[in-house]
Amino acid sequence: MQHEDARDLVRRLRDAAGSRDFARMAELYADDAVAVSPVFGTVRGGQAIVATWGTLLRTFADIALDISDILVDGDRVAVLATVNTTDRAGWFGRPATHAPINYRMVLLLTVRQERIVYDERIYDSAGVLERLEKARLDKEMRTAAEVQRALLSRTAQVAAFCESVGHSVPCRAIGGDFFEFVERPNGDVGIAMGDVSGKGPAAALLAALLQGMLAVEATSSASPAETLSRLNRHLIARRVESRFATLVYGVLSPDGRFVYSNAGHNPPVVCARAGIRRLDAGGPILGVFDSAIFEDETVRLDRRDTLVMYTDGVSEARGPQEEEFGEDRLIARLETSAALPPAELLDGIFKDVRGFCGQADQSDDITVTVTRLS
Numbered sequence: 001m002q003h004e005d006a007r008d009l010v011r012r013l014r015d016a017a018g019s020r021d022f023a024r025m026a027e028l029y030a031d032d033a034v035a036v037s038p039v040f041g042t043v044r045g046g047q048a049i050v051a052t053w054g055t056l057l058r059t060f061a062d063i064a065l066d067i068s069d070i071l072v073d074g075d076r077v078a079v080l081a082t083v084n085t086t087d088r089a090g091w092f093g094r095p096a097t098h099a100p101i102n103y104r105m106v107l108l109l110t111v112r113q114e115r116i117v118y119d120e121r122i123y124d125s126a127g128v129l130e131r132l133e134k135a136r137l138d139k140e141m142r143t144a145a146e147v148q149r150a151l152l153s154r155t156a157q158v159a160a161f162c163e164s165v166g167h168s169v170p171c172r173a174i175g176g177d178f179f180e181f182v183e184r185p186n187g188d189v190g191i192a193m194g195d196v197s198g199k200g201p202a203a204a205l206l207a208a209l210l211q212g213m214l215a216v217e218a219t220s221s222a223s224p225a226e227t228l229s230r231l232n233r234h235l236i237a238r239r240v241e242s243r244f245a246t247l248v249y250g251v252l253s254p255d256g257r258f259v260y261s262n263a264g265h266n267p268p269v270v271c272a273r274a275g276i277r278r279l280d281a282g283g284p285i286l287g288v289f290d291s292a293i294f295e296d297e298t299v300r301l302d303r304r305d306t307l308v309m310y311t312d313g314v315s316e317a318r319g320p321q322e323e324e325f326g327e328d329r330l331i332a333r334l335e336t337s338a339a340l341p342p343a344e345l346l347d348g349i350f351k352d353v354r355g356f357c358g359q360a361d362q363s364d365d366i367t368v369t370v371t372r373l374s
Contacts, residue, residue, distance in 0.1 A: 001111055006072045009111060010079055014065055020057060026050045030115040037121035049119060060085040065105075079107040083123075157181035157371075159189050161254040165342045166369035167350065169313075175365035176203025176245075177311050178211045182218040187254065190218040191371055193309040194247040195265065199365070206243050210235070210286075214249065224249045224261040225294040228283065232263070232294075235287040244287035248279070248309060256301040256373055261294045266315060269331070270299060271306040271338035276331060301373045306338050306345070313366035317353050320360050325353055342370040 009028065016025040029046035036042050040052045057063060063085040071078040084102045103123060110118035157164040166179045176196035184190055194210055196203045213234055217227045227249055235245070248268055250260030260268070262282030270277045281297035301307065310330065317325040329352060337348050349368050 001072055001075050001077070003070070003072045005114075006077045006111070007070055009109075009114070009116075010067065010070055010077065013116075014067070017053060017057060017065070020054075022050050022054055025053060028116055029119070030112070030117045033115075033117050033119065035119040035121070038123055039121075060088070062086050075111050077109040077111060079109070081105050081107065157183070157189060159183070159187075161374050162189060162252060162371055163342050163374065164189070164191060164369060164371040165346050166367070167346055168365065168367040169350070169362070170204075170365045171199060171313070171362040175199060176207045177313065177365040177367035178207045179309065179367055179369050180211055180214055180218070181369075182215060184219060184251065186221075189252045189371075190249065191252060191307070191309065191369065192218070192247065192249040193265065193268075193311065193367060193369060194245050195311045195313075195365070195367070196245045197243055202243070206245065209238075210245055210247070214247075218249070223296050224251060224259055225282070225296040228261050228263050228286065228294040229292070232286045232292050233290070236290050244285050246285050248282070250279075250307075252301070252307075252371065252373070256303070256305070257298060258301050258307065259296050259298045261296050263292075263294060266310055266312055268307060268309045269334060270301065271308065271334050272302060273305070276334065303373055304339070305373050306334075306342070307371040307373075308334060308345075308349075309369045309371075310349075311365060311367040313362075313364035314349070314353060314368060316364060317357050317366065318360055318363065319356050320358050325356050329356065342372045346370045 013025065013028055016028070026046055029049055031046050033046045033049055034042065034044050035049040035052065037052070043049050043052055063083065066082045066084065067079060068082065069080040071080070082102055083105050084100070087099055087101050106122040108120040108122065109116050164181050166181070168175065168177050168179065170177070176198060178194050180190070180192045182190035182192070192214055194207060196207045196210065210231065213231055214227070217230055222230070228247065231247065246263060246265035248260065248262040248265040250258050252258045260279055260281070262280055264285035267278035267280040270279065277299070279297065279299065281295055283294035284292050314330060315325060315327050319325070330349065333349055333352050337345050340348065346368055353366060
């Protein structure tokens with residue numbers, strides 16, 4: 001078979017498939033043709049083979065074949081192509097991902113008297129499965145990110161005596177940072193921020209677990225130190241291997257009294273008229289020491305004082321030259337902008353970090369809350 005004849009046959013087959021002209025396609029197959037594919041198995045008879053094309057084209061309505069080469073050896077023709085389509089129906093028994101996929105395919109044809117007598121379709125099955133799995137995971141991660149965004153507060157707490165805003169940017173689709181504003185039964189406001197070790201789904205699941213436990217514990221009359229002790233015992237009892245968390249939790253009262261305890265977290269910063277103060281009283285990280293002891297400290301906030309909590313994703317954010325953002329840049333922002341409305345101050349901190357990092361990849365979740373005593 002001449003190369004030009006082979007190219008003409010493949011072109012007619014592609015055009016017939018593209019126009020869904022199955023009558024023209026049937027003219028290209030011998031009546032006793034045989035086709036073999038991983039999807040349809042062994043199919044005998046020209047009409048039956050054309051029916052498999054029909055099933056394929058109906059299932060993947062937007063399928064497109066990009067032919068890269070045609071090789072001819074006597075009466076045998078090898079078509080090297082890439083298939084582009086959208087997975088709307090599912091492949092290999094897997095649920096549909098509704099995502100675009102592409103994969104390599106080799107179509108081996110044996111041609112006699114200008115008709116196809118043998119049709120074998122070889123897919124890059126490993127590549128197809130890999131792409132399907134990636135698309136499935138991407139979809140699940142998008143769903144998980146939506147759930148996590150729903151769990152996290154935004155401008156979530158405006159009480160009669162304070163306003164709290166917060167924002168979290170995970171370095172992946174989902175992250176291990178969280179913050180929580182809790183309205184306690186007596187009218188106080190609980191403020192918490194946590195950072196679970198690691199990144200990705202495992203860290204996010206543990207963060208959600210801690211966030212849920214905290215929401216329950218924070219409604220009790222227990223002090224912040226007692227609350228951290230309970231969370232520590234709960235976390236150790238679950239025996240989550242190689243996972244720990246830092247957490248700072250405090251309770252702000254209408255009179256400005258702020259009682260807090262810090263379990264190994266970055267010290268929150270109080271911006272007051274008297275200056276900047278870091279809050280580091282507390283105890284060790286959660287999930288490591290069963291007998292850990294936590295201490296409370298009480299500080300007094302005056303009207304218009306500002307409390308800022310943040311995770312190490314802020315201080316350890318790296319720029320293009322691998323230099324860390326550091327606490328000094330954060331403190332400098334607070335010293336010049338602490339009087340701004342909480343939302344503007346929050347935006348300014350994130351703007352500083354983004355500007356410092358430039359195009360460098362984010363290596364950790366970044367989370368900040370700002371609370372202003374009215």
